[in-house]
Amino acid sequence: MKWKLVGIIFLMAQIALAELPYAEHGFSKREAAAHMLARFSYGARPGEVDKVARMGLEKWLDRQLRADLPEEELNQKLAILPPAYGMDEKQLLATYPNPNEVRKMLQEKGFTKDDGKPDYKKAKDMLVEAGFRPPRELLLTLFGQRLLHARYSENTLREVLTDFWFNHFNVAASNNRARRYMLGYERDAIRPNALGDFRTLLGATARHPAMLLYLDNANSTANKDQMTTAEMKMGEMSVPPERKKNLQKRFNRRKKGLNENYARELMELHTLGVDGGYTQQDVVEVARAFTGWTILAPRMQKMVEDNRAMGEALGMEQEGGFLFAALTHDAGRKKILGHDFPAGGGVEEGERVLDILTRHPSTAHHIAQKLAVRFISDSPAEADIKEIEKAFRSSNGDIKTVVKALARTDGFWDRKNLNAKVKTPFELVVSASRALEGELYPSFALYGWLAKMGHPLYNYQAPTGFPDKAEFWVSSSTVLNRVNFGLHAARGWVPGFTYPARENSDMYRALDLLLPERHDAKTEQTIKSLMANPENLKLERISKFEARPNLGGRIDGQEIPRMTLTPDQQRAATLVGLIIGTPEFQRR
């Protein structure tokens, strides 16, 4: 026994230390480090390529996978966020009420305009006194925390994967009901599991109110002709016939019927993949298994609390914002992907479906394929996908093991895949800031620029999430806006994006910072020839920035940092902006 354990530890150590196969693919250590940072981080910071090369790529990756580096700088930055960031779900709901509820409340209390519409200005004091805060602040916090984590976190791989998994289990702020839960969704369901266990992650999303509302499962109930868990349990209890009849009437009213939305996307997008081998009948059966998975609406809290014992006897389960309503769970027999679900089941049926889906080979393939697209190339080789898939299956979806396998594939180190991925606009912004040792601050303007570049964070309406391919990210419109972003940001015209000003003489260094180990002759030559004539580098702002709705304002009591530049610094800044706008900087 003891020796077996030692053996396992020895084996693990070996896996941990096994060299990544960069040398055999013709990479120098520095080149390999730059490649790793381009793929597994939000962009190299000054000196980081050397640091990783010195430390050893394997060790760097290992520490990133452990994701336990101290976060002093990040924590300091997060402190600027509105209090929403630290609130638990209950506090969040109490502080940021549903806009519809606020509207109703104002109308009831007589805060209305002549036309009967609510008058928010008049009601402001009352709203403040009630402890309410404007909903846009919640979205600014959501955007802000992602931005600050991406820019400042030492555990950068976890952040890259947080972005990946959020997008995989996409939820959109365009959904009124889900919006208030999205901060908690990323903070509690996604980030802590980004490098953990796939099944846990899947379960956390499945039970989260943001997902339950976004994909409508919160509203899916047994069809009228089906017995529910609560009805079955009640049948086994001794309840007076008169009371039984009354209850039965109430039960029947709750049976509104199935909603297939979550069941379908769970299989199509989250696990098996669209060709993963399920049928329309499976969609219906999975939807039946998830009936009753709903949210604990704030207005129901007291009712659930008061009747907890009875509820639990009937099969109810409640944890945080999740509620399993046994009253609406279809307890009939089901057959899902060939598995038999006998009649009489409850909340465990959904969990069992998630188990089956996690173990299904199609899921391993689907997740492997998506990770390969994210980290290797837009069209990864089937052999690489197979390697990743194998790791997923053998580790039962341990994400660390899967990422390690990915980093060892031939495709990852194939020179033809070097810089083959086009950065998302978010990566563009963050990597520019990191390279310049700049500061990012959550501003409306910055969010607006992301939207103009085709990346309205948290607002991709469809459950697919943003397609992770160059064809999607690069259109005529977004190319121009990427170039424009570079020029604007470098000149200090994007509130929220600042960096230490440079003089002209620093320019060769800027090229090195922004494009480490890249050595692209065309880019370098172009920049150098522009530098030769400072007159070329005067830059006028042509038209004003057009703001976008949906996310507004600044954080209470804070000024958005700005930068002002001397004429000499302005010319240097134009060059920085041009480098950010080059095709080379769009790649990673």
Added chain:
Amino acid sequence: MWTRRAFLRGGALAVLSCGWGGLPSFLARTASAEPIGKTKTLVCLFQRGAMDGLMACQPIGNESLSKLRPQLLLPAQGDTGLLTLDGRFGLHPGLQPLHQHFTEGQLAIVHGIGSPNTTRSHFDAQDYMETGIVDRKGAASGWLNRATGLLGHESTPFQSVAMTESTPKSLYGERPTLSISSLDDFKLKASSKETEDSLEKLYQSATQQALQRRGSEAFEAADILSAKRYQAYKPAHEANYPNSPLGRSLRQIAFLIKSGVGLEIAFAESNGWDTHRGQGKHQGAFARRARDLSESIHAFWTDLGSYQDRVVLMTMTEFGRTVAQNGSGGTDHGRGSCMFVLGGEVNGGKVYGEVGSLTKDSLEDGRDLPVTTDFRRLFAGVAGQHLKIPTGRQLFPRWSGEPMSVLRG
């Protein structure tokens, strides 16, 4: 100031070396704001999320329908009821602005239309519809890109334009195409000619294909557009566009059509049709989308005025929705839906296609409006007749169906 670039490309006039000085006669015409000859434009409007065709255009007096979707059924008459179409169908009141175009004979509706591929995945179904290849996934080109290629005459960088941030699948392919999310922003904000030229050259020689292609197209088009002033654009005939993404898209398409930049194929999107919940009747999620759709289209059509004769607008959606309502006052993914075709040449005032009895046993898989018209029949018919392009396998590979004629002549 006019652009330094050649405006035309492709066809016999591929290389028009006008340089900085000379202006080709074609440009001289556009510069004087004279509409180019008889340039025809096809505007395709994709309703993403799958529109409930049975709610948009509801069969009247159908017993089965009133049993299967009691909460989604509109009365045949009255203020909150349907608008009369042809006795068999009524139009949803949220689509009221389209009604006059139907009665005037410019609007045709095709019902029971969809894809022969039975997928109920939005994303697959959209891909199949946009590529026009329904039995093979991931086809490399979109049907509108192929249509552009079949136009067979000289073209401008504005030959095909999508009013979207990303290039839609419909326009993927070999032919150049533009995506413009906002005409106001579609310009390079660099200063000197040197910086602009340097960046442009870098993009022209970029090794990453998407950056190279889209970059080159963007620089070229932005340069031309810099002489056009969208900011000063006033829609004609008091057309009143909703201030919504679709309203803004169609407003910009009208501007491009009228400014004579050679727009032949335009693409716009309307999102949010996935009404799983709270679909409503004359109010609710469907009605809101319907109003935005119909008000935007109506404003566009009003704005076009005398250009109506050379424009056809066609809507499309990836599939329809279940005939029965679901448990949350909505509908789930289904099969057949309906599409609208609006144009001066349209043989309208009719509901084309077939909608059966809707009894449970007549439904596809016992739940959905059966697809009785392959969408490619309509797409081929409209594009073929309006743009005068061949409709054979070059347009829709792996298909040998008959185009459907909803246009006159």
